[in-house]
Amino acid sequence: MIMMFYKQKIKQVFKYFFELFLVLLIYGCNKNASNIVMLSDIPPLNISEKFEGLIEIKNWLAIGPFEFDPKKTSEMESFFTEDLAKYGIKEGLINDSGIIKIQKRGVRTFLIKNNSLKLKLFNYVLNRAERKSNFYLVTQFTSSINQDATFILDGSNCYSVWLNGHKLIEERGRYNTNKAGDRFINVSLKEGMNTVFVKINRSTNKLSWDFICTIAPLEEAKRIFRINYIGDFVVNPIINDSIEIYSGPYSSGKVELFDGKNQVIVNSFFDFQNTKEQSFAISELKELDEGFYKVILTVNGGEIEEIVYKGNYKEFVEHIQDSIKVIKGGGFYTDDLSVAMLRVNYVNNMRDNFVSSNEKRYQNRNRVFWGYSLRRIINKNASTQFMTYKDEDHDQGVFIFHTNDRQQQRRPLVIIVPFVLGGESMIEDWYSSNLHQIEANTALADQYGFSLAWIYAQGKNYSAEKTKKEINAVIKRLHSDCGIDTNRVFLLGSCEGGRRALVQLALSPGRYAGCVVSTPITLSGRINEIPIQLLPQIGNVPILIMHGRNDNVTPIEESRRFYFEALKHNMPVDYIENDDSHDSIYRDYFRFAFEFFNLIAY
Numbered sequence: 087m088i089m090m091f092y093k094q095k096i097k098q099v100f101k102y103f104f105e106l107f108l109v110l111l112i113y114g115c116n117k118n119a120s121n122i123v124m125l126s127d128i129p130p131l132n133i134s135e136k137f138e139g140l141i142e143i144k145n146w147l148a149i150g151p152f153e154f155d156p157k158k159t160s161e162m163e164s165f166f167t168e169d170l171a172k173y174g175i176k177e178g179l180i181n182d183s184g185i186i187k188i189q190k191r192g193v194r195t196f197l198i199k200n201n202s203l204k205l206k207l208f209n210y211v212l213n214r215a216e217r218k219s220n221f222y223l224v225t226q227f228t229s230s231i232n233q234d235a236t237f238i239l240d241g242s243n244c245y246s247v248w249l250n251g252h253k254l255i256e257e258r259g260r261y262n263t264n265k266a267g268d269r270f271i272n273v274s275l276k277e278g279m280n281t282v283f284v285k286i287n288r289s290t291n292k293l294s295w296d297f298i299c300t301i302a303p304l305e306e307a308k309r310i311f312r313i314n315y316i317g318d319f320v321v322n323p324i325i326n327d328s329i330e331i332y333s334g335p336y337s338s339g340k341v342e343l344f345d346g347k348n349q350v351i352v353n354s355f356f357d358f359q360n361t362k363e364q365s366f367a368i369s370e371l372k373e374l375d376e377g378f379y380k381v382i383l384t385v386n387g388g389e390i391e392e393i394v395y396k397g398n399y400k401e402f403v404e405h406i407q408d409s410i411k412v413i414k415g416g417g418f419y420t421d422d423l424s425v426a427m428l429r430v431n432y433v434n435n436m437r438d439n440f441v442s443s444n445e446k447r448y449q450n451r452n453r454v455f456w457g458y459s460l461r462r463i464i465n466k467n468a469s470t471q472f473m474t475y476k477d478e479d480h481d482q483g484v485f486i487f488h489t490n491d492r493q494q495q496r497r498p499l500v501i502i503v504p505f506v507l508g509g510e511s512m513i514e515d516w517y518s519s520n521l522h523q524i525e526a527n528t529a530l531a532d533q534y535g536f537s538l539a540w541i542y543a544q545g546k547n548y549s550a551e552k553t554k555k556e557i558n559a560v561i562k563r564l565h566s567d568c569g570i571d572t573n574r575v576f577l578l579g580s581c582e583g584g585r586r587a588l589v590q591l592a593l594s595p596g597r598y599a600g601c602v603v604s605t606p607i608t609l610s611g612r613i614n615e616i617p618i619q620l621l622p623q624i625g626n627v628p629i630l631i632m633h634g635r636n637d638n639v640t641p642i643e644e645s646r647r648f649y650f651e652a653l654k655h656n657m658p659v660d661y662i663e664n665d666d667s668h669d670s671i672y673r674d675y676f677r678f679a680f681e682f683f684n685l686i687a688y
Contacts, residue, residue: 102174122189123147123197124182133275140671143299144200148191148223151211151218165244165287175398178248180224201636202667207295220401223284229275236307236335240298243289249273250281259442263296265522267314267671270307270334285668292512294308300671314673317392317525319383321365323450324395327372330365336385340542341368344380378458395454401436406460421474425484426460429472429513456482460564470528475559484512485560488528489537489568492654498574498687499564500531501557522649526673534680537570543586550615554593574675574687578679580604582638591627592620600628600686602679605668607642608642608648618648623657629659630682634666
């Protein structure tokens, strides 16, 4: 019995040392053993039953980037290289044994604990990226039950996403991530552990190697879609024989096409359509006359609309340019027509050899939007348009104006102050192409009863004094021509635009009824333009500050210190702090600002 007891003990000890030897073999053979990472090292994330809010996935295990040989494959084709196959790992499927294996083979593997919604992979490239192609990302989360949800994704330039080994989507040739919530994929989460696997490639885009991944309950995803896809659910804004509709998380709905007399000429329903794989198409439009049409997508959450153009857009540009030549008048109206025509010509002359359908859609949407705006300027019923001014130095400038009712008198005005812009002209700057945010803000302005003016602040030639003169000239023009109420003018800005807005308050405190700034820079700036030093000059203008604790661009101390210093001066300043990062997936992010303005204005 005693011998048997000792034999068992010897076997247990031997087994212990054998297992210890295997562990040391796995970890010790890698010269970077201390850096070994596994899926279990990713901070845990649990999705509870009947979760309500948006869940941002910020923590990943990253692999790569892998290099490609430009003599054998192009940057665009490198996306299709299966870099993990030579390690016996199939794309979409990976576990800890596979992760340990590739690390033993010297493949760079590391954890990303990101504060921001947007993952910028260029931040994790150790040296030159010219020959770098694919990054692989893996994350895991647990679901308390089997439940349905929606993945909301965005990325650039090419990416694929798998859930539990099943491929959800493959996107190629993404133009950028300016929507921040582009693709909506309805999925079924299993109870317990779920694994997300991502492959992302920058292709030829050396400025963007980004990815966004969030999970939402279906109803919240539908609400986000209706916000983010205002004016942008048509895949082909310039149509010929058919029109294609992207309905995001909605599988059923109605599409109507209206002519210039607001008469329905096409009425089509779709049911159980999964637009992840293929857009819903309405064909047989060849006989339609050339011109602009309004498209309304009706889903169970409401309606969203977009303007499209049927026909040869370049011929439309030539025709409308001839029309403008015969218009008599002079003054600001003629100048407005002139700059609007310059914008239309600018977007019309952009190259047509698009890298992808996504880029084509982006450019054509700008063509339709500003072409339609120009036609409405001619008819003197534009809602969003370019307008001109002359300041006190007789310098001419351009701004964008929106109102939904030109007949309403004494309408309050919100002036949106831009952040850093790199151009010299509002007509050609990307700022004018950011239709996603322009239309989201116009929808908010219409809902709360405001007009909007986007100023340019001289672009890269910004100066606070010139911006002050610009704003004065814009207000004067809008008061004269559109009846805006000069006693209810508000400022709105974010980041550097927030700093500039606060500086304008100090320069003209009696001009404004209120100001909202998001993630503002307050502790630095040019000489005599540091907001925290200008507090005594601002006076009693109501100010609301919004800042996220996870902001990775503007430190939260910028707002905290400004707020507490303002309280010392007994100023009417409110401060909201949340868990957001610098980016937001919600295009109606500024709703809080219009709610604040509404309390003051009405």
